[in-house]
Amino acid sequence: MAQSTITLDILTPQGAKRSGLEVPGVEVPGIAGELGVLPDHVPFITPLIPGVIRFREKDTSQRLAIGAGFLEVTRDGRVSILTERALTVDEIELTKVHDRLKEVNAELGKDSGPIDAIEHRKLVNEQRWLEAQIRAAAS
Structure with missing residues (x-):
């Protein structure tokens, strides 16, 4: 059965900015441009450049600024953003x-x-x- 959400983790050396969020998808700044990840995406790892990530948390659009890092998508629908730094809009x-x-x-x-x-x-x-x-x- 197709999944309707992905599990999102945003991790920095200082700790998790977000962990275990169930979201419908996420947009990230890839080296070749913006990249969207939706449920049932093929597993892969790719580098990320400094930019903005976007996702919906409940009914609210969220944005975080991130530094360089990596995106990992696993078979079980977990998406991990491993970045050197990340800030919420409020920070x-x-x-x-x-x-x-x-x-x-x-x-x-x-x-x-x-x-x-x-x-x-x-x-x-x-x-x-x-x-x-x-x-x-x-x-």
Whole structure:
């Protein structure tokens, strides 16, 4: 018999943001674009980029900003989002986020010589994380 919900877990190194939620589906930021997972999805694992995840909890639309991580879908309908960080809309401090994004963009736009690849990647990852928070709060 077809399932009507998936069991969603959103896990960070600091602990579970959500655990055992029964939801009709979830949208996540995959490396090739937005990815939707519905009940009876084929099992798989895929990397995630910083962005916004969306799902319905009871009758309410929920959004969380997440950092880079992985999505795992199991045979039994469990969907786990393993991410380096996650914030609910209520936890996002937009003024601080906008201020930090200006700093990161300025650093990326500096013409003070080359920055190494590792530093550039860190700045771009932080830029994406900050932009994800803005999108989550604005949606």
